[in-house]
Amino acid sequence: MTPQPDRPDRRPDRRRSRQPRARAPRGASVVGRELEVEVGPVGHGGFCVARHEGRAVFVRHALPGERVVARITEGTEGDRFWRADAVSVLDASPHRVTPPCPYAGPDACGGCDLQHVALPHQRELKAAVVVEQLRRVAGLDVEVVVEEVPGDHPAGSGLGWRTRQRYARLPDGGRAMRKHRSHDLVPVEACLLESPVPARHEVRGLDYEVADGGFWQVHPGAPEVLLGAVLDALDPRPGEAALDLYAGVGLFARFLAERVGDPARVTMVEGDASASSYARQNVPGATALSGDVATVLAGLPVEPVDLVVLDPPREGARRAAVEQVVARAPRAVAHVACDPAALARDVALFAEHGYALRTLRAFDLFPMTHHVECVALLEPTPA
Incomplete structure (x- = not known):
């Protein structure tokens, strides 16, 4: 399986494999050696x-x-x-272990990078990648532990967690997955990562409206653990003002509004117009704006806010959005990141503006793949 995003440009679980970039050959091919x-x-x-x-x-x-x-x-x-x-x-x-899936391995299905690795060591490898990216890109030495997330089937197996699954189709109508970095198809009976339980758009007893095919975390345990990590990091207080950027359908904003005591103190910005319309329904009384985050913020008055949640797509928030955030002098920023390199780049950008990485939690939301989700707390350094 090659993972796919749950909304365009959103998340790393992309079913379509990325083709190698076309480039001029630099000598004779060594493929097959x-x-x-x-x-x-x-x-x-x-x-x-x-x-x-x-x-x-x-x-x-x-x-x-x-x-x-x-x-x-x-x-x-x-x-x-x-x-x-x-x-x-x-x-x-x-x-090393025997992969549980018969389609995992060389010249086969391309999505499960780590099926040959025992689950505890998969998490150690992911932690090592986060550590290395933060050291190399942001110049930080940070201890990282990748946490197990409940919701797989059977429990503790690292399988059966994908609540939404798409297959490629063979000419005879059969199911297929794609090879790594290729559109070549591998016939399969089923994907062991597919969950037997459909997605529930519900967190802490509250239902969320989500468009058919719209973004919702694909791991059943993800919304709760990410929400808990964000709220613990920010510690929202009554009367504070908050920005929820790349807000999706308002997962974080709904509970931010509850904590600050007034949804009018919460503004959501989301690039997908459909998701933004659902966010407006899910967080009544909050402001829901649609468009590129940096562009939307640049068009708003630069008024102070207390809290910011950043949950950007794979490439990260980038400089323009980070500069719009720090211009509003928040006391705390929770950065939810699905790519360690992008997180490290954003952390380095915040550091340029006087914001330091205070805490970091990492979650194994994509077992058997190399992907890992992080929640970082950034706060201004003392004057």
Whole structure:
């Protein structure tokens, strides 16, 4: 399975595989060549980094410390790095397990990067990626623990958590998934990540209106754990003013309004017009604006706010939105991030404007894949 987003440009669980970017070849193709390599650290993107004659090789289906035979899947003689699959394991990691899905592995379904890894170690690898991105991009040394999230079936299996599932179709009408970084189809009977329980658009006893096909977290435990993390981080107080940016259908805004005591103190901004209309229904009395977050904020008066929730798409909030946020001098910003590199870039941007990372929690909302969700608290540094 290649994960898909629950609304356009929104989340990492994208079913359509991304094709390699077209580029001029830098010499003869090396696709199909096999190398024996020692596998190094985990990288950001569902692979581990090995070295061959000084060149980086990004190896899927491997684990740090293993010795494997890697078959190159993308690359030419002149490239800085090659992509490869581990097709034979010569020295196995103690964390290696047999993938539960028969379609997981080299030259097969492309979405489950980590089915060959024991679940506790999957979370350790994800934590290592978050740590490395924050160190490399934001210059921070942060301890990270990726937390298990209830809601999989069977419990504790890391399977059966996708409450919305789409399959590609074969010419004969059969089901299929796509290979990694390809549109090539792999026939499947079913995806083991598919939940036997349909999505419930309900949190803490409150129902949310959501468009058919509109964004809602795909893991059944996600809305509750993310809401709890955001509220714990911000500690909203009566009378405070709040911005909920990239607000979706108002998951966070609804409870922010409850905590501050007046929905009129909450403003939501959401790029998808349909989601924004549902947010207006879900959080009556709050302001719901539709459009690009940075552009909408630039068109509003620069008035102080106390709290900001940022829940941007995969590429992060970026400079224009961050600058609009800090211009309003919030006492606390909760940043919900589905991509560690984008989070690190945004954290670095906030640091330029005097906001420091105070706490960070990470959640395993996408078991068996390399994706991880983080909630970061940013606060202004003392003068």
